[in-house]
Amino acid sequence: xxxxxxxxxxxxxxxxxxxxxxxxxxxxxxxxxxxxxxxxxxxxxxxxxxxxxxxxxxxxxxxxxxxxxxxxxxxxxxxxxxxxxxxxxxxxxxxxxxxxxxxxxxxxxxxxxxxxxxxxxxxxxxxxxxxxxxxxxxxxxxxxxxxxxxxxxxxxxxxxxxxxxxxxxxxxxxxxxxxxxxxxxxxxxxxxxxxxxxxxxxxxxxxxxxxxxxxxxxxxxxxxxxxxxxxxxxxxxxxxxxxxxxxxxxxxxxxxxxxxxxxxxxxxxxxxxxxxxxxxxxxxxxxxxxxxxxxxxxxxxxxxxxxxxxxxxxxxxxxxxxxxxxxxxxxxxxxxxxxxxxxxxxxxxxxxxxxxxxxxxxxxxxxxxxxxxxxxxxxxxxxxxxxxxxxxxxxxxxxxxxxxxx
Numbered sequence: 189x190x191x192x193x194x195x196x197x198x199x200x201x202x203x204x205x206x207x208x209x210x211x212x213x214x215x216x217x218x219x220x221x222x223x224x225x226x227x228x229x230x231x232x233x234x235x236x237x238x239x240x241x242x243x244x245x246x247x248x249x250x251x252x253x254x255x256x257x258x259x260x261x262x263x264x265x266x267x268x269x270x271x272x273x274x275x276x277x278x279x280x281x282x283x284x285x286x287x288x289x290x291x292x293x294x295x296x297x298x299x300x301x302x303x304x305x306x307x308x309x310x311x312x313x314x315x316x317x318x319x320x321x322x323x324x325x326x327x328x329x330x331x332x333x334x335x336x337x338x339x340x341x342x343x344x345x346x347x348x349x350x351x352x353x354x355x356x357x358x359x360x361x362x363x364x365x366x367x368x369x370x371x372x373x374x375x376x377x378x379x380x381x382x383x384x385x386x387x388x389x390x391x392x393x394x395x396x397x398x399x400x401x402x403x404x405x406x407x408x409x410x411x412x413x414x415x416x417x418x419x420x421x422x423x424x425x426x427x428x429x430x431x432x433x434x435x436x437x438x439x440x441x442x443x444x445x446x447x448x449x450x451x452x453x454x455x456x457x458x459x460x461x462x463x464x465x466x467x468x469x470x471x472x473x474x475x476x477x478x479x480x481x482x483x484x485x486x487x488x489x490x491x492x493x494x495x496x497x498x499x500x501x502x503x504x505x506x507x508x509x510x511x512x513x514x515x516x517x518x519x520x521x522x523x524x525x526x527x528x529x530x531x532x533x534x535x536x537x538x539x540x541x542x543x544x545x546x547x548x549x550x551x552x553x554x555x556x557x558x559x560x561x562x563x564x565x566x567x568x569x570x571x572x573x574x575x576x577x578x579x580x581x582x583x584x585x586x587x588x589x590x591x592x593x594x
C-alpha cells in the first residue's frame with residue numbers, strides 16, 4: 189500500500205513539473221509578440237492596425253480552438269492535442285519570420301499560432317493537473333500551473349528581446365520556432381490524467397453535448413463566461429500594445445520588454461497566491477477584488493505623470509492581478525460541474541476571454557491609427573473592470589444538482 193501511494197505521488201509530482209514547464213514555454217512565447225509590433229510594421233511600412241488584426245485573430249483562434257481542443261482532450265486524451273498544437277505553434281512562428289503581406293501575417297501569427305496556443309495552454313493542461321492531485325489540492329495545482337505560465341512571460345520575453353537585438357527579428361522567430369517543439373515531449377506525462385481516463389475509471393455517463401447544455405443553462409456559469417471577457421480585454425491589450433505605447437512615450441525599447449517581463453514575474457506570486465486564497469475564501473470574492481484592483485491600477489497609471497518608476501510600479505501591480513483570475517475561474521468550473529468535462533467547459537469560458545482579447549488588441553490598434561493615442565482604450569478598460577466585478581458578485585459557488593445527488 190505504501191509503495192503504491194509513493195508511486196502515485198511520484199507520478200503526480202513528475203506530471204506537475206513537466207506540465208508547469210510546458211505552460212512556461214507556451215505562455216512565454218505568445219507573451220513576446222508585442223516585441224515584434226514595431227519591427228514588422230517598420231519592415232513592411234504598415235500601420236499598426238495590420239499587426240493588431242493579426243494578433244487579434246491569434247487570440248480569437250486561440251479561444252475557438254480551445255473549445256474544440258478541450259472536447260478532443262476530454263474524449264481522446266491530452267497528449268495528441270498538445271502535439272498537434274505544438275506543430276501548429278512552431279509552424280506559425282516560422283512562417284511569421286518571412287511575412288511580406290498582411291494575409292501571410294494573419295495566417296501565420298494569427299491563425300496558426302492561435303491554434304497552437306489553443307492546443308498547448310491552460311485549458312488543456314490545467315484539467316490534467318487538477319485530476320493528478322485530487323480535490324483537496326486542486327486550487328493549489330491550478331495556482332501553481334498559472335504561476336508557471338507567468339514565469340514564462342518573465343523568462344521568455346527578455347530572451348526574445350535579446351534575440352531580436354542580437355540577431356534581428358527574423359532570426360529570433362526562427363530560433364523561437366525551433367525551441368517550441370520541446371513542448372511535444374513535455375506532453376507525454378499528461379496521458380494518465382486525461383478526461384477519457386477519468387470516464388473509464390469512474391463510469392461517468394454524460395455526453396459532451398449534455399455537459400455543455402447543462403452549463404449554458406446555469407446562470408453562474410454564464411456570469412463567469414461574461415466576466416472573463418474583461419480579463420482577456422485587459423491582458424491582450426497590454427501585452428500587444430504596452431511596448432509600443434511606452435516607446436511612443438519616449439522610453440527605450442528595453443523598458444517595454446521589461447514592463448511585460450515584470451508583469452509576468454509578479455504574477456508568479458499573484459497567480460500562486462490566488463490559487464491558495466481561492467481554496468480558503470469564496471472564489472467569487474477573489475475575482476471581484478482582482479477586477480476592481482485592475483480598474484484602480486489603470487486609473488492611477490493614467491492620472492500620475494509617466495516616469496520609469498510609474499511604469500515599473502504599474503507593471504508590478506498589474507502583474508499581481510494579471511492571470512490571478514485563472515485559478516478561481518477554472519476552480520469555479522470544477523466546483524460547479526466536476527473535472528470530467530473541465531477542459532471543454534473551461535474552453536468555452538476561455539473563448540469569451542479570447543473574444544475580449546480580440547476586441548482589446550484590434551480596438552487598441554484601430555483607435556491608435558485613427559486618433560494617434562491609446563487613451564480611449566485605457567479608459568474603456570477601467571469601465572470594464574468595474575462591470576466584471578459586478579458580474580461576479582452573484583455567482584453561486586456550489587455543485588450542480590446532478591453532482592449533489594451523486
